[in-house]
Amino acid sequence: MTKQVLTVDNLNVRFAQDGKTVHAVRGVSFTVGAGETVALVGESGSGKSVTALSTVSLLPDSAQVSGSVKFGDSEMVDAPEPRLRSIRGNDISFIFQEPMTSLNPLHTLEKQIGESLALHQGLTGDAARARIIDLLEKVGIREAESRLGAYPHQLSGGQRQRVMIAMALANGPELLVADEPTTALDVTIQAQILDLLGRLKDEEGMSLLFITHDLGIVRRFADRVCVMKDGEIVEQGATDEVFANPQHAYTRMLLEAEPTGRPEAVPDASEEVIHCEDLRVWFPITRGIMRRTVGHVKAVNAASLSVRSGETLGIVGESGSGKTTLALALMRLVGSQGPIVFQGRDIQGVKSGALRPVRQHMQIVFQDPFGSLSPRMTIGQIIAEGLGVHGVPDGQDPKRVVADILSEVGLDPAMSARYPHEFSGGQRQRIAIARAMVLRPRLVVLDEPTSALDMTVQVQIVDLLRSLQRKYGLAYLFISHDLRVVRAMAHKVIVMKQGDIVEAGTGAEIFEAPKTEYTRALLAAALNIVPQDPIQSAS
Incomplete structure (x- = not known):
């Protein structure tokens, strides 16, 4: 039988929030075998990242965790902190979605990678430098020695993600957890990073827990897949089987969720x-x-x-x-x-x-609606701001105009008194679209x-x-x-x-x-x- 590197059994995670208990993960069970790639897929809020963070007890103190998470034969739930510190970054390493926020902007690449080597292996000086150069070359950073003194802002997005991979590989982990590692990257860089991870997994003999919402990546990259919804695994199995014959309605919905069709023809008389x-x-x-x-x-x-x-x-x-x-x-x-x-x-x-x-x-809708919407203004104020500058069309009531555009983008006008943080990512993007469209x-x-x-x-x-x-x-x-x-x-x-x-x-x-x-x-x-x-x- 294949050795089980990670065994999660009936994992439950609850958070106390505003006097209420939020059940983020419910009865989750799965395994990751030696040399295996297992993907956790699902929409935002499905519990993927909370499950991954539970593997090394990286959740905040407010989290109430029950069930079992075993790394090999070691129980991770309620394990002593010294034991957890010896495993984190050493036996289990993480690659996060946005390397610019994961890397320290004030430290050079050499210092950031060297910290982990010094902590877990006691490597310093020339020995550490040689190991760092080897790691950077292994992940495809050209002229690695000349990049040791570089800071994160001096690298491209793809290079920063490669540095994160080098840091994760520094101590030869047995399990690598990759949380949406390609979402913010161009398609060509995505392909390079995925190929790099696959090659390094084979060379290093690692297991990989891959978290993503992109089923195209899962199809070509994962051995097995676990589909999560509302904190639960609703379906799991071999990737080929799940994709060929999905059993759960939610899995079928995810597989069908791809923009389809083609744009309608534009009339020749269009100005x-x-x-x-x-x-x-x-x-x-x-x-x-x-x-x-x-x-x-x-x-x-x-x-x-x-x-x-x-x-x-x-x-x-x-x-x-x-x-x-x-x-x-x-x-x-x-x-x-x-x-x-x-x-x-x-x-x-x-x-x-x-x-x-x-x-x-001339209006614009940006990539990140949370960053482009003022957190101190209600969505009604945000949408109406342009009307205050350019005037209300045909002398209409501004509140009526805002209510109409909210309805048009699929939001309840009664939400106009809420703030951006009270909405999901998709709802925030609808608000950004409403702000652009309100001026016609x-x-x-x-x-x-x-x-x-x-x-x-x-x-x-x-x-x-x-x-x-x-x-x-x-x-x-x-x-x-x-x-x-x-x-x-x-x-x-x-x-x-x-x-x-x-x-x-x-x-x-x-x-x-x-x-x-x-x-x-x-x-x-x-x-x-x-x-x-x-x-x-x-x-």
Whole structure:
């Protein structure tokens, strides 16, 4: 029989909250065998991360834990703190979703990786440095020795995640827990990180507990899968069996939760809302006391595009390719050169005061609704803020306008007195959409509006955006690295790389007959086909 590295039996976790008891995990049981990859999947709030944190008793003091969690033969529930400290980061290691918040911004890579080596192995000095270089090379960091003095902000997202993996591997753990390790990454970097984890798991002989809401990743990466809902495991089994013949209705819903269909055709008579010709955004690089310009960061080079009423233009590419900068330039939120024609008027040279009436018709929805909504304002105040600046249409009652738009995005108007923290991620994104739509804009920039959301919520938001576009003839600039969502939403697509538009065409042309190698690599990564040599292609 396969040795069981982790055995969870009838795990229950409760939290005391506002005088009530919240039952976060209910009777969860599963095992992770030696060399096995087990995936915990489910929507936000299903109990995945709480279950994972329970494996090494990393839950807050308010947590009431019962049941059994065994690492090998050692019971982890209520284990003495010295015993837990000897296991954490040594026998069981974690990789978290957002490396920028997990890495200390004030410490170099050498110091952060070295801390774990010193604590668990007593390695310091040259021996520790050699081990750190070996780890960084193993996870695909180029010129590792020269990066020892680097700080987290000096690395790309993919590089930071590789550093987190190096830290997790430092002491040769028997079990690696990866909590949504690829959610915030581009599709090509996702593919590289997943391939890296799979290769290192085989080389190091580790077991892997993988937490995600992306079933595409689970399909190609996990040996077994446990589906969680409301703190319970509703189905578990071999991945191929669960995907081929799901038994639980919730599992079937998750498997079907992918944006589908294609955008409706745009009438030939639709008017052009915005276009630009050879738009350029260069940021100067200055040096010396006199701050002389010695070069430029060429964020966007000679970009040309147009969007009509009722049309969606998808903008895709890796992080740093210039997608968001291009959109901000079109909205006159960053400086640029080249004509920007909005509703027949060149707004490139228009002064800020004269530009204010135009801004009413250009709105934006950001990736992280929690970060873009003021925590000190009610959602009613947040949505009505634009009305206070630009005026209420046709002299209507502002409260009535806010109530109507809340209903339109699928929220109860009675919620208008609540604050953002009282809503789920999907609800907060609906609030952000309502804030943009309340002014009845002509152009809406959607900057990664679904990437932080569960698959089922993604489908809901895509359906909402489609219905609003049909009703009001909205022009969308849809920025995303999730090509499945782009395919469902976009009439036209432009592909950006290092500031250049390397390919443009209709959605069908880009997805069915890509012309450039870069576009083909993006599509291959989105379909979970791993590049042949991910370390060589790593940033």
